[in-house]
Amino acid sequence: xxxxxxxxxxxxxxxxxxxxxxxxxxxxxxxxxxxxxxxxxxxxxxxxxxxxxxxxxxxxxxxxxxxxxxxxxxxxxxxxxxxxxxxxxxxxxxxxxxxxxxxxxxxxxxxxxxxxxxxxxxxxxxxxxxxxxxxxxxxxxxxxxxxxxxxxxxxxxxxxxxxxxxxxxxxxxxxxxxxxxxxxxxxxxxxxxxxxxxxxxxxxxxxxxxxxxxxxxxxxxxxxxxxxxxxxxxxxxxxxxxxxxxxxxxxxxxxxxxxxxx
Amino acid sequence: xxxxxxxxxxxxxxxxxxxxxxxxxxxxxxxxxxxxxxxxxxxxxxxxxxxxxxxxxxxxxxxxxxxxxxxxxxxxxxxxxxxxxxxxxxxxxxxxxxxxxxxxxxxxxxxxxxxxxxxxxxxxxxxxxxxxxxxxxxxxxxxxxxxxxxxxxxxxxxxxxxxxxxxxxxxxxxxxxxxxxxxxxxxxxxxxxxxxxxxxxxxxxxxxxxxxxxxxxxxxxxxxxxx
Numbered sequence: 007x008x009x010x011x012x013x014x015x016x017x018x019x020x021x022x023x024x025x026x027x028x029x030x031x032x033x034x035x036x037x038x039x040x041x042x043x044x045x046x047x048x049x050x051x052x053x054x055x056x057x058x059x060x061x062x063x064x065x066x067x068x069x070x071x072x073x074x075x076x077x078x079x080x081x082x083x084x085x086x087x088x089x090x091x092x093x094x095x096x097x098x099x100x101x102x103x104x105x106x107x108x109x110x111x112x113x114x115x116x117x118x119x120x121x122x123x124x125x126x127x128x129x130x131x132x133x134x135x136x137x138x139x140x141x142x143x144x145x146x147x148x149x150x151x152x153x154x155x156x157x158x159x160x161x162x163x164x165x166x167x168x169x170x171x172x173x174x175x176x177x178x179x180x181x182x183x184x185x186x187x188x189x190x191x192x193x194x195x196x197x198x199x200x201x202x203x204x205x206x207x208x209x210x211x212x213x214x215x216x217x218x219x220x221x222x223x224x225x226x227x228x229x230x231x232x233x234x235x236x237x238x239x240x241x242x243x244x245x246x247x248x249x250x251x252x253x254x255x256x257x258x259x260x261x262x263x264x265x266x267x268x
Numbered sequence: 269x270x271x272x273x274x275x276x277x278x279x280x281x282x283x284x285x286x287x288x289x290x291x292x293x294x295x296x297x298x299x300x301x302x303x304x305x306x307x308x309x310x311x312x313x314x315x316x317x318x319x320x321x322x323x324x325x326x327x328x329x330x331x332x333x334x335x336x337x338x339x340x341x342x343x344x345x346x347x348x349x350x351x352x353x354x355x356x357x358x359x360x361x362x363x364x365x366x367x368x369x370x371x372x373x374x375x376x377x378x379x380x381x382x383x384x385x386x387x388x389x390x391x392x393x394x395x396x397x398x399x400x401x402x403x404x405x406x407x408x409x410x411x412x413x414x415x416x417x418x419x420x421x422x423x424x425x426x427x428x429x430x431x432x433x434x435x436x437x438x439x440x441x442x443x444x445x446x447x448x449x450x451x452x453x454x455x456x457x458x459x460x461x462x463x464x465x466x467x468x469x470x471x472x473x474x475x476x477x478x479x480x481x482x483x484x485x486x487x488x489x490x491x492x493x494x495x
Contacts (some may be wrong), residue, residue, distance in 0.1 A: 027413070077418060080458045080460075083460075084457060084458050087460070093328050147353060147355075148355070148358055148440075150356070150440070151425070153441060154457070155455065155459045156432065156455075156458045156459055156460075157283050179360045180442070181440030181441070181442055182440055182441035182442070183440070183441075184436060192357075192358075192440065195335060195336070196339055196340045196354075196355075197335065197338075197339045197340065197342065197355045197357040197358065197440075198355075198440075199354065220414055235473045
């Protein structure tokens with residue numbers, strides 16, 4: 007069907023015919039969401055890989071399609087506050103999701119914790135990261151974190167460094183990624199020798215060296231989801247939020263090292 | 269009232285970056301512009317095209333390649349190794365390199381145009397008066413091409429101030445080192461500190477207006493014969 011449309015389009019003499027068919031094609035497209043819906047989801051960068059897997063399983067199981075936009079939580083929230091067309095917000099923390107509800111952008115009482123996450127000190131170089139001693143010795147030139155002002159995983163990294171009493175000493179060596187994704191990219195390209203990243207980003211990788219930061223040094227990151235006002239009437243949006251609690255979604259979270267949340 | 273020192277730091281850094289980049293742009297851009305204006309080589313347009321590429325490339329393309337080139341496995345990492353560092357990314361020097369590449373077309377193009385506008389005659393006359401090529405360049409070509417130099421310098425400076433995408437990718441948001449004005453504004457917007465964003469963004473509006481207005485007035489005055 008589609009191929010035929012293309013063939014028509016490229017045969018100049020038949021171009022008019024294909025143009026005449028266009029309204030019908032659009033009508034078909036517009037009619038389609040009646041059965042299989044679509045939900046636009048703003049996703050905190052740390053949850054990128056898990057969200058993709060959950061999205062694929064969600065589509066297979068419900069027929070609805072989830073379209074993701076990834077970014078730092080603060081950045082996504084700014085967009086939401088400026089009427090971005092997102093319907094579900096998967097924040098990397100609780101405060102931003104709560105703020106969305108308090109400021110009137112989210113459906114009240116739709117908020118729940120969809121995952122809990124931890125941070126890990128990671129380097130792509132073998133033996134560089136051995137434990138908290140690595141931070142105390144400070145034998146490196148650059149350490150990457152996510153921007154603590156916009157990314158909860160960055161704030162957790164700062165909290166852990168402060169708990170270890172190394173934050174002051176390490177401050178000149180800190181480089182900030184715009185999100186936890188960019189922080190990991192800095193580490194992965196070797197531009198920073200090591201960095202605090204999300205456990206989910208490195209859990210499947212065997213190379214490099216790592217230290218899983220003990221939970222006592224920072225507050226484990228509880229990540230909340232909310233249904234945004236724009237998605238209040240969208241069945242697919244509600245279905246996606248429900249699916250986050252599905253055993254299949256839980257299996258994906260487990261695979262990426264997240265706790266299941268509520 | 270927002271903290272003045274906090275707002276001043278990215279402004280000062282940006283001015284430093286733009287000043288150093290502009291000096292380097294003029295130093296590197298002038299010989300290139302001269303060669304492009306005077307050389308009979310037909311392949312020079314290929315060189316001109318390479319220099320003009322940042323005009324059409326998304327800053328992310330430049331940012332991506334710079335990140336690799338400045339990193340520990342690229343030439344930048346090698347240079348950094350000479351003084352015991354590992355990478356030129358996340359450094360002021362790295363931003364200078366990025367800015368020079370990114371703003372080069374804005375400097376080379378007006379200077380080249382100015383050199384071309386001089387034509388052969390004044391230089392030939394100078395040659396008959398036994399001015400050496402070096403002498404001809406400095407005492408004839410450069411003064412006659414002055415409008416081009418001013419336009420190039422102003423545009424190069426302003427464009428460096430306005431740089432964002434490249435810095436976001438290779439900067440690492442370090443206060444006092446790579447957190448320039450455009451990044452600071454981005455940060456304030458993302459963290460909903462809009463009063464600070466307003467101060468810096470409003471300042472940029474005024475700055476841009478002044479630059480463009482000054483350019484237009486300058487061009488009018490310099491362009492007028494006998495002025």
